[in-house]
Amino acid sequence: MIERFSHSSLETFKKCPVQFKIRYLDKVLKPDESIEAFLGKRLHETVEYLYNTVGENGTPMLDIVMDKFQEYWESSWHNRIGIVRWREYRAEDYYALGEKCLAKFYRQYKPFDEPAVGNELELVFHLDDSKNYKIKGILDRVDHDGSGKWEIHDYKSGKRALTQGAANRDTQLALYQIGLEKKFDNVNEVELVWHFLQHGIEMRSRRTKEELKLLSENIKTRIDNIRTAIADKHDFPAKESILCNWCYYWDECPAKYRPNPFIRKY
Ligand code: SF4
Incomplete structure (x- = not known):
């Protein structure tokens, strides 16, 4: 019995019921994540740091914010990050993209007095x-x-x-x-x-x-x-789509049952 739901778990059920089953019922937890998800987390952490710092010590310089981003990126990096678009982009490209996002955000909202x-x-x-x-x-x-x-x-x-x-x-x-x-x-x-x-x-x-x-x-x-x-022990059908390319449950998925060939570990 699942007692608590999140928007993410509810969306997973809608997009692919079998992925919902694997993640939330069978509780298969994997350390794998896409580089896009990794980048998103580091950006969230950095913007959170920015607003917390403004509240306590005033507006930090952009350089300080970038240093923080680098610190979060390097300290969180691990060897289970997949790059689906590995033919076009390397990890460095995603890091540079993160810096661009932060520079835009900084210019747009400084002095962060919301x-x-x-x-x-x-x-x-x-x-x-x-x-x-x-x-x-x-x-x-x-x-x-x-x-x-x-x-x-x-x-x-x-x-x-x-x-x-x-x-x-x-x-x-x-x-x-x-x-x-x-x-x-x-x-x-x-x-x-x-x-x-x-x-x-x-x-x-x-x-x-x-x-x-x-x-x-x-x-x-x-x-x-x-x-x-x-x-009722219903089937949780596999709904295949382009999103399968970013899915880490190919080994457990009845529609695949093999390693995901689109994910290259960096
Ligand atoms: S590989 Fe595709 S069909 Fe299988 S669980 Fe993942 S998203 Fe669903």
């Missing part, structure tokens, strides 16, 4: 009073102006930026809004903000109460479907 009240803020909440639908989320950054106006920020390090329409349909930050409204008083308005670090652009969106209610019901239905599949 009213950040949480970095990497963990929220655990129930979707309704039954307490059957428990969700955990980690919010990259939360701003609050002190009088009920909140913003939920998300840093995206991938190549693609959302269109306004896609941002308006996105469920991750909207789910976090549900949690934020349950956890804090005086939430009068919430804006959802994505930062597309490669492009140096941001996208903003808002949700109505009706949209949040509908999302909550949809998520509950998905959780019910997962629980039914588990209880």
